[in-house]
Amino acid sequence: MRTFLAILKDSYKEAVSGWILQAMMIIAGLFMLAVLSLSYRHLPPEEAISRQYSVLNIVYQKNPDVGNPNFKVQNFVQTKAGPYWRGDYQFDVVLNCPDEASLSKAKGIPGFPTTPASQIRLMRQSVDFKEITGTVAKNSPPGELRITYVTTDTNVEDGLSWPSFPTILFGVELDFMKLSPRSMVYRLEKNIFGDFGVLAGLILSVIVTAGFIPNLLRKGSLDLYVSKPIGRVQLLLMKYFGGLVYVVLLSAFTVFGIWLVIGFKSGIWSAGFLLMIPMLTFYFSLLYAISTLFAVLTRNNLVAILGTSLIWGLVTLVGYGHESVEGINEDAKNQIIEAKKMQGEAGASEDEIKATQPIASIWENVLFGLRRALPRTYDIDKLSGRMIAKSVLSESEYKSRKFDTDLGVSWPEVIIVSLLQIAAMLGLASWVMVKRDG
């Protein structure tokens, strides 16, 4: 144990001896500061609905056939006190046209919302009212259509799921970006940090740690280590774990810091995001096993970096390719089934489905096999995205983004297969190390 800790400590010294770790921590710190400057403003329901109609007004204003139809929201009243998402409301949506003839023309435009049902569909895109009824007012002046709506409650679970505008730099409102605070946090944690930040962090980590094993194996260094009372396999494995220290340090600092800032600012303490620390370490342990194998085989850090990047890129390409091919064929299958149903048939036969597949199933199977056999970094990425979404988004948001669909892979499978792959790569590297003379 003492030896293990000594080598971990040594790896830590090696990791912090360069400037990259410190630079990355500074960048992470700046990112945290940027997150600290973020906030949001809940969109009042009246404003939310008015903005929806404003867009329509802009679209149809120049339409000469209907003579500048203009929607307005009037007489907006909250009839039951409480936060926006628990309120009951009454309001009028008024459509004004220059004359009755224009109004009639407007009613004839396909998709133009001139009925309570079509307007309710439109308004639910802004505020998901639980119950809403609309009554067309009688005796409106010529060219005017007035519908009075009465709503009860909303399907929004809480304030963090309520449509809002983000503000950046301590108050600059981005009023073109309507999002719930949960969606904002998801975008921060998954899209900005999880995709770009993690990718950059992992690439730099691969570069920095790729030198650890070649440095150990270089002339004049290995003799010093091997002459100490420590076995070669033990030495290699400890150095491997030492390399992981780098990523543990970096991810712990960055993820925990961002988690803390986001939680403090939004009240969303997402456990799924915090799990990114072990997840990133696990992800990197796969990459570092590849790097270690290349390093032991060639004693060259450049080869280790290129080899690891090549396999990593291939895995991503195969994963993306497989998903795309699967998606294209699935769409084609659904289309043929739908078409058959429209023709009054029960569905399409297997042969019919195969015949209409844009990409031959052999390719799908090849990609599937490769995806299963290669290191599972792509699957880890997909699963961790779901993990973050699950702990950040509300249930309805999670479903609306189709995150409740089957990914075809599970954590236990990915973990077990990855551990076996790591063991195989390190086993081979250890064997080479033991067999090496000198």
Added chain:
Amino acid sequence: MSVIEVKDLYKAYGDIEALKGVSLKVEPGQIYGLLGQNGAGKSTMVKILLGIVRKTSGGAFLLGYPAGTTEIRKKVGYLPEDHAFPGYHTGESLLHFYGELFGMSRPDRIKRIAESLDIVGLSKRGSSKIKTYSKGMKQRLGIAQSFFHDPEVIFLDEPTDGVDPVGRKEIRELLQTLKEEGRTIFVNSHLLAEIELMCDRVAIMHKGEIVRTGTVGELTARTERFSITLAPGTPFPVSEVRALGYTVEPDGDETHVELAKGQSIDPVLDYLASKGLRLRNVSESKQTLEDIFMSLVETAERGSTKRGVRVARPLSHGRRSE
């Protein structure tokens, strides 16, 4: 029990024979020098003893146990020839790291590291990064790391490499101190004068073979030799002196007279005086280890040439371990 025992040790790297049946014994408390040209096989032998390189055949034992086991390495210190210490460590932190690998306790490490750095003259630079050290300082640190954990046997491969003359003297004194503490020291070097000054016993290795072993005194002991210079223009009576039973070797103005065992130079001098030959200079020439080494190497080369097969591999051929 010998501290180091090597029996008929062979090592081949493919077709290249690095060691060709080497045998030697090192007794406790000795400073043992292994002398040889670059590529002679010195480092290969030490690396086999430490388990860094695998032997092809033969026996290698350390402290009575098969060489190279993890357990036996706890009792061994080693300074490799081309050592590369990680530049991100300071002298102190490196020794702490190595001390932890040797299983030393923290208080023990603190005490021994301070002492060792003081001994090698690095106490003031112990907290500096190694990347700021000069070559000589790295060598001193290398020596410190070879003995700070209190080993029974220490292997030093070219220990004075890159060290200035004052530092070399200090290293020699340090090795003497370590020896007095009861440790066995095995020194690999191609610096003949260093070996001559510091070692109790010496083995001379050439092309993977031990060609001579003995104490420095034994190796340099030989029949006495005198150089005689007569007055200018006076020929030396070579045949007459040879007739007295001496080996005579004219060398320009000088003449070397070699004495067989039990002979004295006096009869020669008496003879010259009786013939009225005027002496300008008479001096006794001493044989150095270098003379012996060169002579052995030349003899070995001649022998190799005669045997043909054994010179198949040139000295510089292939091996990079030295």
